Amino acid sequence: MSEQTTVDMAELLGRYGGDKSQLIQVLLEIQRRKRWLSAEDLEAVSTSLGIPYTQVYHVATFYKAFSLVPKGKHSISVCLGTACQVRNAPRLLDRIVDIFGVKPGDTSQDMQFSLDTVNCLGCCALGPVMMMDGQYYSKPTNEELERLASAE
């Protein structure tokens, strides 16, 4: 089990000074720093900004950018958009599932990798495409995937 990043919530929330309009920014920052939002985090945000928990929870479940379960250290997105689809993205996805040991929408047991599918990464000509930690990979070979899977 890899270390879970902890965030000094008091410090973080203090910086936003209870400004209700910053709800999404606050949630994004927590998400960015610890890669997920816990029930306790949402409660702390709700209290600090004076926004009802129902609304905080609504926002946190509305946007795909937020995760309510811990995410792996590395995030992988595989494009299943039309252009990638016709270039056999499903096959790429299968190989990724095998090599990284993680299913779409899930996180590997060792908390290293989270896998998601997306509907276009905006570079269809490179398809089938995957993205890992903000880096694009066009038609990755098994060797390339294995190298990425051994990343720390």
Next chain:
Amino acid sequence: MSEITLTINGQEVVAQEGQTVLEVAKAAGVDIPTLCNLPELVPSGACRLCTVEIEERGRKRLVASCVYPAEQGLKVETETPQVASGRRLVLELLMARAPGVKQLTEYGIRYGVDPRKFDDTDADMCILCGICVRYCAEVKGLNAIGFVGRGVDREVMFIPEIAAKECADCSECFRLCPTGVLPSNYGINRVPHFDFPPNSFCKP
């Protein structure tokens, strides 16, 4: 507030700026079907049943009258064939989600709806009108129930910690639910406590 004049079904009516088209129509005795609009709640335009046709600069379009502001010179038609077909579609969709609801059935007869047009295999009876959510927040200030998720996954859920404290003494939203599903969701549709150990998938 200044006075404005608009036309509803060809008839000139005087209204106050800031009123919605629905309010003006009601005051003028024009009947528009509504579902998600309650006088004590801020209108949210969720059900679209109150659809009417407006004409602006010669162009016609359908809008939800409960959230559309009355404007000077606005032309409103409340029962054109376009309006009727819009309402019919809305009703067919609502009735697929919540079959057998009296209020919807009545409107359905009025607009010649085919209640079986859309077949929703997991009709869960909640039409997401938001009456319960808005009532709890706006009238009671308790926020025990809220919307969760997005798109087809959207649902209303109770926050168990708040519901346990407040709902037994209140439950006023139960009788407001137009489909009557809310009482049976209470206790079942709860925001999960989601701090469970992640992930069940084992590396092969």
